[in-house]
Amino acid sequence: MLLLAVVVFNFILLSLVPGDIADTLAGESGGASQEVMDDIRRTYGLDRPFHIQLATYVGKVIQGDLGTSYYFNMPVTELILGRIAPTLLLVVTALVLAILIGTLFGVIASRRPNGLFSHFVTVLALVGFAAPVFWTAFLLIVLFVAMLEIMPLSGLVDPTTPRGTLTWYLDVLHHLFLPVLSLSSIYLASYSRLARASMMDVLGSDYIRTARAKGLGETAVTYKHALRNAVIPVITIAGLQFSHIFSGAVVVETVFTWPGLGTLAFESILRGDTPTIMGILFFSAMIVIVVNLLTDVTYRIVDPRIRSARNA
C-alpha cells in the first residue's frame, strides 16, 4: 500500500518536470521535425491523457514490470538488478563499518570522558559533520591515488582481471576501499559521538553500580551490561540513516564512477530517462521499507521491553 502511494506520487512528480523523451532524443540527434517527435510520443504512449498513463504504469508495476529504459532500451528491472549489487556492497559496508567502528570509538571514549581519545572523537565528529562527502572523497583521492599511489582511482574492478577468481574479489575490495572510506566518514563521526553520549548516560545508571557491586570487572560491565543498553539509540539512528546514506552514495558513486544505482540515478536524471528514475525510486523505497522492518526486528532482539510491549 505504501509502495503504491510512492509509485503514484513519483509518477505525478516526474510528469511535472518539463521536457520528455522526445525532447531528449531530438536534442541528442541534433534536431528533429515535429512529425518525428509526435511519432516518438505516440510510440511511448505520451500522447494519451495523464490519468490513462498513470493507470497503465501502476498496472504494469503491480505485475512487476517497471517499463523500458529510454536510453539503454532494456527493461528497467533488469537494468536496476544489474546495478544494485555494487550499491548495496558500498552502502552496507560503509554503514556497518561506521556503526561498528563508531560505536567502538564511542565506548572507548566514554571510559575516560576527559581523556585524549575522547577529545579526539569529539574533533573527529566535528570534522566528519562539517566536511562535505565529495570533498572528503577528493582529498582521499589526492592522498591515496595521486601521492601514495596505492589505490585505484575509480571503477568497481580492473576489467583485465578474470571474473569470479579470488584475485577478482580482492580487486573489488581494493576498489571498494576509498568509496567506503569517504562514505563512512560522515556516519562514523555521528555514530562515535552518539555512542559516546549514550554510553556515558548508561554508565551513570543504577544497574551499572549493581553490576560493579556484584564483583564484575570493568570489561564485563562495559561490554555486557552497558553496551547492550547503549546501542538502542544507535539502532534507531542507523535505521533512519539507511535511507539517508543512499543520497550520500549518489555523490560518492559519481566521484569514483562506481557502477551502482547512484551513478545510474544521476545519469538518468540528466538524460531525462523517466522510467529508469522511477524504477530506482521504487527500489529505494522498497529498500527503506525492508530496512525499517529489520530495524524493528533488531530492536526486539536487543530490548525485551519492546518485545513484551508488542505482544501485549
Added chain:
Amino acid sequence: MDAAAPLLEVEDLEVEFRTRHGTARVLDGVALSLQPGRTLGIVGESGCGKSMTALSIMRLVPVPPGRIGAGAVRLKGEDLLQASEKRMREVRGKDISMIFQEPMTSLNPVYSIGDQIAETVRLHEGLSRRDSLDRAIEMLKAVHIPAAERRVREFPHQMSGGMRQRVMIAMALACRPSVLIADEPTTALDVTVQAQVFDLLKELQEKTGTAIILISHDMGAIAEMADRVMVMYAGRIVEEAATDEILESPRHPYTRGLISCVPHMEDEPPPERAALTEIPGVVPALTDLGAGCSFAPRCAHTTDLCRRAAPQPFAVGENHRTACWLYDEAGAA
C-alpha cells in the same frame, strides 16, 4: 560490645571528594564494627555520608573525584583498602553484597532476572549455566516470589517495585555473603511493601546468619531492625549506642532532633512530643566545614567551644558514645 572478634571493622575512615568548590571531606573518622549475624543501623539526613560509608566498604567510591584518604576496612582481619582490585572483585557479591535504594532502576532492563542472579553465582562459584539458573530459582523461592520457575525468565519491567527489590535481595544473597549492606532498601517502596521487605530481610538473616548494615533515614525502620545504631552528621559519627538505649535516651542534640521528627500516632502523645518538630537549617556544605562542631549552626545548645573545636566521642553510658561537648565530663565546659 560483644567479646567475639568483629566480622567487619572500619577504622578512622576518611574520604574526600575534589569538587569545583574545593575539597569536600565526605567521611571523617568513621569507625564501625559489625558482629556476625547482627544488624547495624546507620541513620542521618541525606548527604551525611551514609551511602558513602557503604560504597567505601565495597571500595566503589568513584576515583577520581573521590579519594579514600586514610583508615582501614577489615573483613575477617583482611584490610580491604590495601587489597588489589582483583581481590575486591572477589569480595564484592561474594563476601559483601549490597542492595540499593532504587529497585526500579537497579536491575539491568535488557537481561532477564534469572540471568542477572545467575551471573553472580557463575562469577563467584564457577557453576554451570544450568546450575546457576537453578540457584536463581532457589533464591527467588527464598525471597517468596511466587511461580519462581516462570518468573526467573521475566525481565525487570514485568515486575513491581517490591518484587524487584526482592530480586535484588535474592541476587545479593545468592552467594551467601557474610555481610549485606542495605542502602535505604525500602525508601522507594509503598509502606505495606516496606514492612514485607523488612520481614524478609529478618527472616533471611535468621536463616543464613548474614550480618546486615542497614542504612536509612527512617528511625522507625532502624528501631525495627537494628541491634546497634550509628547516627551520622556531615560525614562524622555523632552518636553510637544499642538501639533501645538510643531510642530511650538519645544524647546528641541531632539524634534527639531526628527522633522527635518521627510522626507518632498515639491518641494522647506525651507533652514533650506533642507537636511534630523539625531541625532548623540544612546540612552544611562539606567544602566549608569550619574547625568547630559541624552541627553547631543548627544546635540549640551551641557554646563558644562548639564553634572553636570539633568534639571527640565521649562515653555516656555502657557502649554509648556521643560526639558533643555537652557530655565532656572531664573538661570544664
